[in-house]
Amino acid sequence: MSKKILKIIPIGGFGEVGKNMLAYEYGEEILVVDAGLMFPDSDMLGIDYIIPDFNYLVKNQKKVRGIVITHGHEDHTGAIPHLIEQVNAPIYATPLTRGLIEVKLAKNGLAKKARLHTVHAGESVGIGCFKVEFFHVSHSIPDSVGLGIDTPAGLIVHSGDYKFDHTPVDNWPSDYAKLAEFSQRGVLALLADSTNVERPGWAPSERVIDGAMAQVFDQAPGRIIVASFASHISRIQQVANAAANHKRKIAFIGTSMVENVKIARQLDYLDLDESMVVPADNALHLPDKEMVLMVTGSQGEPTSIMGRLAAGTNRAFDIKEGDTVVLSATPIPGNEESVYHVINRLYQRGANVIYGETTPVHVSGHASQEEMKLLIHLTQPKFFIPMHGELRMLKLHSQLAHSLGIPEENIAVVENGRVIELENHGRLENARMRLGERLPGGYVFVDGSSVGDVNQKVISERETLGRDGVMMVNLSVDKTNRRPYGQIEISSRGFLPDQSLNEYLPALRKRIDDAVRRPEGNLQQNVEETIKNFVYKELERRPVIFVNIHKQ
């Protein structure tokens, strides 16, 4: 075996380590796993989404042999259009994942440019010096895979997003046998999903939803409206099954919901009887007790169907007394306020609302602690690298692995951008792990059509503007004698209502007038300081202040 080094590189500076993009590099060859987007924190004002800073891949694009996508969620696929514009390596994905990627590429006019390859769980593909074995995992979207990556330095197991559901809706559990086989061959390192490491026990099976849905359908006096993630194909199947059992027809509303259902049905990942699926318009004319609407907006997004129903601004129909609304998802951290706001407004409009806090209408697609332990015991890795989590989760996951007997020095907790180097001197026992360089760069803000222009300075300015608003002052000054002439115009946005501002204007104009006449100092600075001090003293606020002095 070679003494060369395998580098593991979680790409991007923000968010969960290695979740959105991770690269394996050996010699002159790079394998990329996933290319997803991140949703902004609530203090990243105005940002639509964030993509990893993959400048390292752009600089080394000749080395990139392929891009493997583990499953079809946005946080693993959303950056693909950005990536292939600069690094157009072949993409490998399972059929459903590929179908969802194609929809995304078509929207961006990149359908022809991308080089897509279909793989199936159970297959192996040689990608450069990497032999990638795709193995099935249960997750909240069908056709998800984990990866066994045979590298010249040894075998890597990359879990992807996974859980060990013994009774998944598609009857296709995670591939225990393959994981055990990996351990027979000797696993150099396990990279494992840390998302739910704070949860003790074992994640409930998707199957528990069936009972909860049956109860909700039994008791619903009128229409049933269910919101879930548009990608949650097995949840859609479960709602459709409940509808069929209760002699209700189902309609899908919302662009992403409609598109995903279409793809999933085409590829046979969704089993819906043709007779029970109706267009939304038709559904709205059915008797209330014979219909189910499945919509987008489980995160309370204001522009989604559910967001509009809560606000009373949906065009096609409104919430009415007797409706039963089911939110079949939990709020993503940071979305709690908007989800609870939506629930309150739905109640206000007369609906009964069923949500995860009160009824088990949602379960997580990620492993809990006992499943994480099982993964480690099945694969028996020499080195353990927790990924897919914020630092606190990786720390907890490392403590969990250590409690199973993995020595602390064999566990690497890193943040995005930090290279982990694995060296294998012939035998697994002699393999070494060490931290390598820290790559420059971090993440890239996408705002409107601009990718990467908006930086931290702009975000801070937005914070100031959002907190205290802006004031504009225009005045004319006679440059011969430094006397103001004409009216001093003062306006504001996001500061005070005009009516309240007007009370302060006479005093403020007087101060500005004085400042202009002051012989010493810089005129512009004098005026700006005067306004700033006046506003802070009177109102304890610090708006952005623009002063435009016209001299003539």
Place this chain on the structure above:
Amino acid sequence: MSKKILKIIPIGGFGEVGKNMLAYEYGEEILVVDAGLMFPDSDMLGIDYIIPDFNYLVKNQKKVRGIVITHGHEDHTGAIPHLIEQVNAPIYATPLTRGLIEVKLAKNGLAKKARLHTVHAGESVGIGCFKVEFFHVSHSIPDSVGLGIDTPAGLIVHSGDYKFDHTPVDNWPSDYAKLAEFSQRGVLALLADSTNVERPGWAPSERVIDGAMAQVFDQAPGRIIVASFASHISRIQQVANAAANHKRKIAFIGTSMVENVKIARQLDYLDLDESMVVPADNALHLPDKEMVLMVTGSQGEPTSIMGRLAAGTNRAFDIKEGDTVVLSATPIPGNEESVYHVINRLYQRGANVIYGETTPVHVSGHASQEEMKLLIHLTQPKFFIPMHGELRMLKLHSQLAHSLGIPEENIAVVENGRVIELENHGRLENARMRLGERLPGGYVFVDGSSVGDVNQKVISERETLGRDGVMMVNLSVDKTNRRPYGQIEISSRGFLPDQSLNEYLPALRKRIDDAVRRPEGNLQQNVEETIKNFVYKELERRPVIFVNIHKQ
């Protein structure tokens, strides 16, 4: 008995119903319960806090006989300085609550103005036509009370914030006997805390913290730093007890923590041996294993001690390898992101972090479902009015009460501002409840020193500014021939970095120049529209645009 009507009025438009302020009105007399503040939602940009719109009380101030405060938390006391400036009725509170109110009033220069009366749990006070009986309840601050309010229309039970802790830290459980006695006398209506109605079972006793703290203290290899709410006196006691058991000294850091400890010790609500409390400066010179620091910032507030420790900007000391940090509080909804951010940064700096998701170092001070059922069974009210919750919680609480046999028509779920009218025709069996008018008004934003000036329009402007920033354009136009002259000055904040903006400026100046020369239309409007369209077309963004045209 009179046939007059008792009005129950939850004051203020935002947030949890009746939590911050609620009024009982009978004939010409009003009793106010609590006067608290609300923390803003994350989309209420720049707002420091919110107070109830108590204009109704101002208009009817001659009727206001007294203000009763149930306990010393900000959301029940924070609006007192605002209220008594306009409605200076006598205030009734238990000793600790009064002590905390006095600190607040002194800060606002209102110590002399306020008329404070000390009451004790178990006592009764006549306030106008209302006879108020204060009964002890367990909550996350000592000396909390609920109220039995004897009105001419009948007996009201007002729970306040409560839980049924059988083993509270101060060994003073909620007053079961008094509640049962109320039911003997016949309860017209129960108003009950709904905060934790989503939680099944029974809230764990504060006592479980002792075990968790002991474990943390046993294992901590160096300094221990505990963050909790400054008002959580019993938690402070528990940490001090753990410190004493482990031969560590304790120091308190952070203004509110220091002030509250001082008051609580003066009034004997905190039992600390003089020898174990040291000033912060001294503590920092003790060996690491002999100290505990108790600090503010359990909600991740950037300016708190814990926020500054996470950011590395604390002056007196820094986090170091081997520190154990305990966050003994759960994030208030909306604070999750900042709390988790703080935890990640503390890990990054080398601390081990103990928080509620991993170890029971915090329990809630509010009743869970089984306790709520017990309160209803103990008091056996004719009418049930869930309060202290958002609409969804009140709905769930009403379903819970209905499941115990209270008829739906005897339960009133209202939002703030809606008057509930109770009429008692001589006997409880004949009592009636109906919904009354909806009072105008809602809530009042406090921003810097301005109270109530900032309105929804200003907030929307802040949203726009925060999302897309602002652009300023200054140009001079020759009014004789409508030709621009001189340079068109363009600057921005929160929009694009100057470097990126500069790329667009030549094209934008050209468009503006064209727009000025256009003979038709309004000059100002032409220029503004031109800029708006250019920016949206090129960048898909909508900043606030200011155009200042100087004509000469």
